[in-house]
Amino acid sequence: MDFQLLDAGLEVRHRHEVLTIEAWGADSVRVRAAPYRIPAESHGALDERPAWEPPVVKVGDGQATLVHGELTVTVDLNRAAAYPEPLLTFTRTSTGEELLAEQREHFWLPGARVFAGNRSGAYEVHQQFGAYDGEKLYGLGQRTHGRLDLKGLALDLVQRNGEVSIPFVLSNRGYGLLWNVPAVGRVEFADNATRWFAGQAREIDYWITAGTPAEILARYADATGHVPELPAWASGFWQSKLRYRDQEELLAVAREHRRRGLPLSVIVADYFHWSAMGDYRFDPAEWPDPRAMVAELADMGVELMVSIWPTVSPLSAHFADYRDRGLLVGSDQGVEFHQTIQDKGMTAPMPVAFYDPTNPRTREYVWDLVRRNYLDLGIRVFWLDASEPELNPAHPGNLTLYAGPGAEVACVYPRDNARLFAEGMAAAGQEPTVLLCRSAWAGAQRYGAAVWSGDIPATWTSLRQQVRAGLNIAISGIPWWTTDIGGFHGGDARDPAYRELMVRWFQFGVFCPLFRLHGDREPRTPTSYAQTGGPNEVWSFGEEASEIIAGLLRLRERLRPYIHEQMRVAARTGLPPMRPLFVDFPADGPSWTVDDEFLFGPDVLVAPITEPGVREREVYLPPGSWVDTATGVEHVGATTVVVAAPIERIPVFVRAGADVPMGENA
Numbered sequence: 001m002d003f004q005l006l007d008a009g010l011e012v013r014h015r016h017e018v019l020t021i022e023a024w025g026a027d028s029v030r031v032r033a034a035p036y037r038i039p040a041e042s043h044g045a046l047d048e049r050p051a052w053e054p055p056v057v058k059v060g061d062g063q064a065t066l067v068h069g070e071l072t073v074t075v076d077l078n079r080a081a082a083y084p085e086p087l088l089t090f091t092r093t094s095t096g097e098e099l100l101a102e103q104r105e106h107f108w109l110p111g112a113r114v115f116a117g118n119r120s121g122a123y124e125v126h127q128q129f130g131a132y133d134g135e136k137l138y139g140l141g142q143r144t145h146g147r148l149d150l151k152g153l154a155l156d157l158v159q160r161n162g163e164v165s166i167p168f169v170l171s172n173r174g175y176g177l178l179w180n181v182p183a184v185g186r187v188e189f190a191d192n193a194t195r196w197f198a199g200q201a202r203e204i205d206y207w208i209t210a211g212t213p214a215e216i217l218a219r220y221a222d223a224t225g226h227v228p229e230l231p232a233w234a235s236g237f238w239q240s241k242l243r244y245r246d247q248e249e250l251l252a253v254a255r256e257h258r259r260r261g262l263p264l265s266v267i268v269a270d271y272f273h274w275s276a277m278g279d280y281r282f283d284p285a286e287w288p289d290p291r292a293m294v295a296e297l298a299d300m301g302v303e304l305m306v307s308i309w310p311t312v313s314p315l316s317a318h319f320a321d322y323r324d325r326g327l328l329v330g331s332d333q334g335v336e337f338h339q340t341i342q343d344k345g346m347t348a349p350m351p352v353a354f355y356d357p358t359n360p361r362t363r364e365y366v367w368d369l370v371r372r373n374y375l376d377l378g379i380r381v382f383w384l385d386a387s388e389p390e391l392n393p394a395h396p397g398n399l400t401l402y403a404g405p406g407a408e409v410a411c412v413y414p415r416d417n418a419r420l421f422a423e424g425m426a427a428a429g430q431e432p433t434v435l436l437c438r439s440a441w442a443g444a445q446r447y448g449a450a451v452w453s454g455d456i457p458a459t460w461t462s463l464r465q466q467v468r469a470g471l472n473i474a475i476s477g478i479p480w481w482t483t484d485i486g487g488f489h490g491g492d493a494r495d496p497a498y499r500e501l502m503v504r505w506f507q508f509g510v511f512c513p514l515f516r517l518h519g520d521r522e523p524r525t526p527t528s529y530a531q532t533g534g535p536n537e538v539w540s541f542g543e544e545a546s547e548i549i550a551g552l553l554r555l556r557e558r559l560r561p562y563i564h565e566q567m568r569v570a571a572r573t574g575l576p577p578m579r580p581l582f583v584d585f586p587a588d589g590p591s592w593t594v595d596d597e598f599l600f601g602p603d604v605l606v607a608p609i610t611e612p613g614v615r616e617r618e619v620y621l622p623p624g625s626w627v628d629t630a631t632g633v634e635h636v637g638a639t640t641v642v643v644a645a646p647i648e649r650i651p652v653f654v655r656a657g658a659d660v661p662m663g664e665n666a
Contacts (some may be wrong), residue, residue: 001013001016001062001077001086002405003064005057005059005077006020006022006250007025007145008022008023008024008052008054008055009021009029009047009055009057009066009118010022010057010059010066010075010309012062012064012075012086012312014077014086014601016035016036017033017034017085017115018030018034018035018036018037018038018040018111018297018508019032019086019454020032020033020038020384020441021032021047021053021066021075021088022222023049023053023054023055023066023068024046024049024050024052024207025049025050025051025052025209025219025222025223026050026052026069026219026222027068027069027070027071027209027210027211027219027245028050028068028071028207028208028209028210028223029055029066029068029071029073029207029208029554030046030180030205030206030207031088031204031205031206031207032200032205033113033203033204033205034115034203034204035115035117035123037643038203038606039203040245041385042180042203042205042411042478043182043226043358043403043404043408043409044181044182044205044412044442045178045180045223045225045415045441045442045619046178046180046207046224046332047423047443048222048471049355050222050223050587051221051222052068052332053067053068053069053277055067055360055647056068060075061614062076062079063075063076063077064186064253064261066481067093067325067505068364069093069210070092070093070094070210070211071090071091071092071093071099071208071209071210072091072092072093072172073088073089073090074088074089074091075087075088075417076089077565079180079294081107082107083108083109083111083441084273084497085104085105085111085112085113085639086558087101087102087103087111087112087570088101088102088112088210089091090159090175090208090210091141092174092210092232092236092313093465094208097174098147098163098606099173099174099175099208099210100129100130100168100171100173100175100177100208101127101129101130101463102127102129102130103128103129103130103193104128105112105128105193108143110126111127111128112127112128112129112363113125113126113204114126114128115128115204116263121202122200122201122202122405122407122408123200123201123202123203124197124198124199124200124201125181125196125197125198125203125204126195126196126197126386126553127192127196127197127204127206128193128195128659129181129193129194129195130193130194131190131192132173132194133187133193134172135151135171135173135594136149136151136592137149137151137170137171137172137174137189138150138169138170138171138471138475138580139151139166139168139169139170139176139472139473139475140155140162140165140166140167140168140187140470140472140476140626141163141164141165141166141472141473141476142162142164142166142443142451142453142454142470142472142476142478143155143163143164143166143469143472144163144291144456145465145466146461146464146465146468146649147595148188148460148468148469148470148472148595149593149595149620150169150336150566151189152189152190152191153189154186154187154188154189154190155186155187155221156184156185156186156187156270157179157183157185157186157187157198157411157415158184158185158386158396158410158411159389159410159411159413159441160394161386161388161390161394161438161454161455162453162454162455162456163299164414164439164440164451164454164473165411165441165624166219166440166441166442166444166476166478167179167181167187167196167411167442168215168442168475168476168477168478170217170475172582172592173218173666174212174216175208175209175210176208176209176211176216176217176219176220177206177207177208178206178207178208178220178223178442179196179205179206180205180207180442181196181201181203181204181205181206182398182408182409182410182412182441182472183198183199183200183201183407183408183409183410183411183534184198184199184397184410184411184588185198185199185201187520188200189565190203193231193340193506199397199407200397200405200407200408200409201408201452203538209223212346213397213582213586214573214575214583214584214586215580216580217477217573217576217583218573218574219477220574221445221477221573221574222479222574224443224445224446224477225244225443225446225447225573226445226446226571226572226574227445227446227448227478227479227480227570227574228432228446228448228571229430229432229568229571230276230434230480230513230563230564230567230570230571231431231433231434232252232564233265233266233301233303234265234266234434234485234514234528235514235515235556235564235567236263236264236265236266236515236556236557236560237262237263237264237265237266237516237517237553237556237633238265238266238267238268238305238482238514238515238516238517238518239247239254239264239266239267239268239517239537239538240267240268240270240305240516240517240518240536241270241517241518241519241521241532241533241534241535241536242299242519242520242521242531242532242533242536243270243271243272243531243532243533243535244268244270244272244532245286245464245532246268247286247287247288247290247293248290248511250267250269250293251297252297253267253537254267254297254300254302255300256537256539257300257302258300260550261538262550262553263536263553263554263556264300264301264302264559265301265302265303266295266303266304266305266381267302267303267304267305267445267518268304268305268306268307268383268518269287269304269305269306269307269381270307271307271309271385272344272346272528272529272531273286273287273306275317275344276289276315276316276317276345277309277311277312277313277316277342277343277344277352278311278313278316278318278353279311279316279317279318279320279354279373280366280369280373280374281369281373281374282373284399288550290377290379291377293455293519294377294574295377295378298378300343303380304378304381305379305382305383305384305436306346306374306379306381306382306383307385308370308383308384308385309342309385309386310354310355310357310384310386310387310389310417311339311343311352311353311354311386311389312328312352312353312354312355313343313344313346313350313352313353314345314350314351314353315339315343315345315346316569318369319353320519321363322353322355323336323353325361325365326359326361327355327359327361327362327365327366328353328354328355328356328495329353329354329355329356329389329399329400329401329404329406330356330399330400330401331398331399331400332397332398332399332400332405332406332539333398335351335400336353337353338351338352338353338389338391338399339351339352339354339386339389339390339391339392340352340393341501341527341528342526342527342528342529343465343529344529344633346626347358348499348530349528352606354389356402357413357416357419357420358361358401358402358403358409358412358413358416358647359401359419360402361403362402362420363373363416363419363420363423363424366420367420367423367424367427369381370382370421370424371428371666375424375425375428375430375653376507380430380433381433381434381436382421382424382433382436383436384414384417384418384421384434384435384436384437384438384463385510385548385619386437387414387417387418387437387438387439387480388414388438389413389414389663394537395457397409397410400515401413403416404489407638413433413439413441414437414438414439414441414444414449415440415441415442415443415444415447415449417437418435418440418444418447418448418449419447420436421433421435421447422435422446422447422448424560429543432448433448434448434450434480434514435447435449435450436450436452436513436514437449437450437451437452438451438452438454439451439560440475440478442476443477444478445477445478445479445480445645448480449478449480450478450480450481450482450483450513450514451473451478451480451482452479452482452483452514452516452518453466453469453470453481453482453483453484454488455484455489456483456484456487456488456489456502456610456622457487457488457489457490458486458487458489458491458519459487459501460501460610460611460612461485463501463504463505463508463608463610464596464610464611466483466508467508467595467596467598467608467610468595470578470598471578471579471580471595471598472517472664473585474576474578474579474580475580477574478576479513479567479570479574479577479578480513480514481512481513481514481576481578482509482512482514482515482516483509483512483516483574484503484516484517484518484519485502485506485509485517485518485519486498486501486502486505486506486513486517486519486521486536487501487505487519487520487582488518488519488520488522489519489520490519490520490522490524490562491519491521491522492521492522492534492541492638493521493522493534493535493536493541493542496542497612498541499541499542499544499545500612500613500647501542501612502541502545502549503548503549503647504610504650505607506548506552507608507609507649507650508606508608508610508636508650509561510552510555510556510601511578511598511606513555513563513576513577513578515535515536518548519532519536519538520533520534521534521535521536521540522534538550538553544647548647548648549585551648555662555663556662558663559660559661559662560659562601562603562604562660562661563601563641565599565601566600569601577600577601578598578599578600579598579599580596580598581598581599581605581620581622582593582598582624583599584599584602586618587621588622588623588638590620590622590653591620594620594624596608596610597619597620602655602658603654603655603658603660603661604651604652604654604655604658604660605619605621605622605626605654606650606651606652606655607619607643607650607651607652608650609645609650614645615644615645615647616642616643616644616645617640617642617643617644617645617651618640618642619633619640619641619642619643619651619653620639620640621637621638621639621641621653622634622637622638623634623637623638623642624637624655624656625637625653625656625657626652626654626655626656627653627655627656628652628653629644629653629654629662630643630644630649630651630652634656
């Protein structure tokens with residue numbers, strides 16, 4: 001085994017493997033390994049090395065140590081093994097406590113790092129670490145499994161509707177780890193080992209940091225990029241339904257909000273407002289004067305958001321350009337069509353293509369259309385739907401992209417799709433905007449990606465899942481997040497049972513980073529350009545529910561100054577406004593297990609109601625003093641209390657002494 005000092009760390013060579021360990025931000029290192037050489041190009045999230053101090057490296061016989069702030073890395077040849085290989089152990093410098101250690105898959109072979117070649121210069125790779133009793137793991141993007149603690153789960157690393165793969169985890173042992181490999185893969189958080197797997201990759205690449213939860217999130221933001229500050233308009237209420245069919249229908253809803261005195265910040269022109277997928281312009285038959293529409297909305301203080309799918313119809317006026325300039329996602333085998341849908345001009349569902357945002361020329365071409373047909377009209381809010389991309393059949397390994405084979409790089413598609421719009425807005429001299437995305441990967445936050453939880457069912461089970469999903473994606477570096485309030489698939493506005501679910505979902509949603517109503521309500525119709533969906537406005541759910549919801553819209557208005565304070569903190573430090581209790585109370589054991597309540601900034605504790613008919617619930621209060629916003633009663637924390645939850649409110653507490661303008665309807 002040979003050691004060589006690098007400017008920022010250490011290179012280790014053993015047999016055919018090259019292993020590098022480099023300082024990558026405070027208390028953090030990046031580890032890369034590959035046969036023969038480290039690839040010159042990476043499509044991961046670690047584009048620029050954060051500020052760092054040179055680590056202290058000591059080399060001995062068969063062993064080396066690298067000390068970088070609170071993180072110490074030990075490299076040991078493990079000579080006692082039947083087949084020795086260098087193994088890494090990560091410890092906390094100040095205490096010597098082991099945080100994480102590589103672990104062999106087998107005492108002979110394979111080892112902790114596995115490269116199984118496929119005769120193309122790429123490999124099936126494994127990276128295995130030891131498992132620890134009592135360890136809890138959080139993050140990994142947004143999932144529908146309904147768990148906050150990921151320990152014991154095996155999870156696919158692939159982008160799907162409602163399943164957002166961001167391969168970053170935070171451990172209660174005091175470390176955070178980013179698997180910086182955008183390949184389609186899998187991770188297993190088993191009792192006997194943690195194993196990361198990629199079906200096809202050129203290297204193993206991961207980043208690890210040590211600290212408290214807040215410190216870990218700050219280091220992660222430094223490494224992968226900080227979110228911009230949330231624009232002032234974005235903290236209010238966003239109104240949407242499946243599809244407003246034309247200009248007059250959309251304007252009528254905005255005008256009705258104004259007539260009723262209901263706050264409104266954003267309204268949405270959803271899919272099929274276009275002439276054809278890939279044209280990126282309004283259909284003039286349905287939207288005859290979009291410039292006038294945008295101007296009228298602006299006079300009401302309302303932004304128009306337009307839905308932009310990455311799909312390109314063969315009937316698009318620009319299809320030949322996309323195809324002949326090489327701007328579409330290719331296929332390893334077969335034609336360059338990866339989805340079917342009934343778009344404008346189609347009598348039945350037909351195959352459509354996807355543009356390739358990993359290609360700089362694609363980003364320039366698409367943005368030019370968006371700029372001319374949307375931005376120049378005054379539209380600066382974009383909904384990047386189906387951006388996984390949503391494949392049919394779901395075979396990402398069959399894709400070929402500018403960045404590489406789909407099996408190796410497909411997971412970065414949604415991140416680079418957000419990059420397209422962020423770069424375009426910057427080039428146009430515009431301030432960063434909010435890009436509502438159905439998917440993301442590590443680093444997407446720096447482009448202004450706000451993730452929503454996808455096309456979820458309109459059920460109580462789904463509402464319960466959203467609480468954990470929102471907390472895990474917050475831990476994954478995405479501070480801007482929301483759901484379809486009321487769920488997407490189904491829900492009848494005339495049904496009293498559904499109205500209860502809608503009220504409880506709104507009471508949760510008002511404390512989410514973004515506050516947004518959307519869904520395909522009954523009566524529903526098959527997916528096509530003729531869709532509209534049932535009523536889904538604030539006043540659609542009966543007098544009692546509508547009155548409660550209107551109060552929640554006004555509560556959100558009162559909270560907006562507080563929300564922007566937290567968004568500024570998120571931009572500066574990476575600390576998400578919606579977060580699990582353990583982020584603020586890492587020394588409090590119960591705070592690591594509470595998964596059905598959350599903090600909204602440091603001063604507001606929210607306990608959603610996620611079961612029908614429930615009119616009280618237990619609430620765990622972390623250390624400190626907390627005031628029940630409904631009664632004014634102050635409670636000493638580190639205890640559980642039973643709190644009333646009539647239909648008009650959920651339990652919400654404010655930290656004693658905090659100035660948060662809750663008022664009524666909390």
